Structures are given as C-alpha cells and as structure tokens.
Amino acid sequence: MTKNTLLQELWLEYVAVLDKQFPGYSTYLNGPATELDIQQTEEKMGITLPDELVQLYLLHNGDSNHLMGSFLGLPFLTLEEMHSHWNNWKELLENESEADMEQLSAFSTSIPKNQIKATYANRKWIPLSYDYSGNHIGIDLDPDVNGVIGQVINFGRDEDEKYVLAASLHDFLTLMIQLVKGLSFTIKMDKQYDQVVFMWQDDIHPIDGLKTIRKKTIH
Template sequence: MTIEAKHSTEPESMQPHMKIAESWSCLNAWLQSMPDAIPGGLNAPASDDEIQILEGALGVKLPEDFITSLKTHGGQVDQDGVCFEGESLLDVKGILNEWTCWREIVVDGLFDGMTSDPDDGVKDDWFNLKWIPITKNGMGDCLCIDLDPAPGGTVGQVVRMLHDDDRRERVAASFEEWLCRMVMDITGLDVEEQQK
C-alpha cells in the first residue's frame, strides 16, 4: 500500500506509525535491492559533536526524534539527489547552510510585513527562524521542523516552506511521523501489516 505524504485527516493516534529506528531499518532493507533509489545512498551517523555544533549555530534544541534520526543517518550523500517526494534529505552542513540563507533574508528585512497562509497550528510568518530546514528541492522550497508552532500545533511538527507561495502546510505532527510516511511511500510498505 502506498501512503500519500500529505497531512491526513485521520486522528494522529490512529495512524499506522513506526519509530525512527524501525523506519530506517525498513528503508535500509529495501535499499539493498534498490540501491539507486536514493542517489549516492545515505550518510553515516552524525556525531554528537556535529549535532551539538548544529544546535549551537541554530540556537535551538532539536527534537529527540530528529536527533535519533541524525544518529542513524546524517542525511543523504548526494545533497542534490532527489528521493523524498522530489526533495533531498539534508545533512548537518546542508541544514545549517539552508537555515543561514533564510536567516540572512530575514535579517535583511526582505520579509518585513509579509505574512503567509498557514494551516492550523502554524504561525503566519513568511519564514520563522525556528523553522529548521530538513529537505530541499533545489528550487528554494524545503520542509522544516517547526520549533515555534501556533496554538494547536506541536513543537517538532513538519511544515512545508514555499519560497514563492504563501501556503504553509503542516504535513506531519512530528519528524518521526513524516519519516514513517516517507518510508511507506518509497517502499510500498503497509505498516499495519508489518506490525501484526
């Protein structure tokens, strides 16, 4: 079964769900027979030092599920290779580079007075410095971990940031949920069947 990687209307507690380790284990097993599915493959784990430096540069504490993921695979090797719905999964350096680009635009005041059209639980900023990019598509768009949600949102939810569109879609309640959906989408895995 292929799952659309959109925000489901199904209650989050009722959705099929895998933990970070399970998602990566399933994807890694599938990649053994489909090694070209992720261009360049996946990186080795990010080190504690790399994660600490990243958090210091961003001025945030990253969610535990995302840290767990970085400690399994620190993004994908080819930062321009697409896989996750036409986007590449950023490594530690890529996360900081993308965030720094957005930060410079914010600091320069180019977004002053601009608001977005967000889903419930997402602030109406054009870009928020507590949105941490985790993917890029090469056209200025990214998915971000939202560490500053609006009322009704959750810290760590995943938000789609479009550079030339005011929509701000809440695509998952957490990175763990997003990764699970991506693995189901890529591999065709049915989590309900897997967990029986």
C-alpha cells in the same frame, strides 16, 4: 551495540524499501553524524534540535553527493547544509524591515488553520530537505496556537500555502513508508551527473505531491 530507537527503526525500514527498488540505494547515504557534529550545529544555530531529528542524524548525515532524493524525491540535507539553509533564512529575517516582512507574509496561510504561524519565514523552522528553488520540508519548533512543536511542514520562497504534513517526524516517516510502498516512484542512476535520482510518477514536485495527499485527510 546500542539498540535502535523507534524513529531509527522507521528510517531503516524506509531505506530497506528503497533498497528493494534500487539495490544498493543505502550505500549512497552518508555515514552517521557524531554527537559532537550535532552539538556544534546546535551551537551555531542557537537551537536545541528535537530528539527525533538527532536520532535520524545519528544514523545518516544526509544524502551523499551521489544521491538526490531520500525524502521522497527531495535531498536529505547534511547538518552542514541544514545550517547553511537555516542561516540564509535567519539573515533574511535580520535584514528585512517589519513592513517588508508583513508584505512577504501577506499571502501566508496555515493548513489546518492556526497550526503554523502565517509568516513568510521563521527562525525556528529547521530545513530537513530542499528543492533547489528555495523551498523546504522541515521541522517547526515554533507552531501557532493549535500546532505542536516538532510538526513537519513545507515552507519556502514559493510556499505561501503551508501544510502540516505530519504531527511529528515519526509520523512523517510512517507516511513516507506507506507512500513508497503504495505509489509509483522511479529510482534510477543519472550517468551524466553520477547521481541516483528519486522521482515521483509523472514527475510531480514532491512538495506538491505531499500537499495533494494531505488535502485528502483534512475535512
């Protein structure tokens, strides 16, 4: 049996915490993606996915239809869903004029400064999760001058204020573990929709919660 990578160990530790809060949580995650699944996704996108992201998908190919919220309340996208959302942004970039994109990007900011390109959309932002309203947490493969490839960011229709939430997926998973151990979350079965739902205390939007936490670390 192949030994898990450090990234995979972090994810399994995170899921183990969720299993303690809601026994059987991990059984609602999809099984692993295959290397062929990943290769085909990369070919469709014309992008090589970073190794950390590949390692994550080799454990679980996202949330199943009976689970919503593995990324601190936002769904963990399958490879197919990742490609679909990425393609929507790609089509927007192809169909909007340069002037339109400048207008859409007028209020875009990077926090900290010059780490995320101040634009509305970018072909090299890889959606990892989705809030059903056009917003994502994802991986940035095209950072600004002070950023790093692979940093985890928020972006989307309502996300003019873009934050570097973590310098890497490894660091983001570490943060996720700290948060689920230290903050109050509710995990429950929604019988109407037959879904296990992960919610922040006071029903805070996960992206807003993460941005608030990040603000405290920026000086």
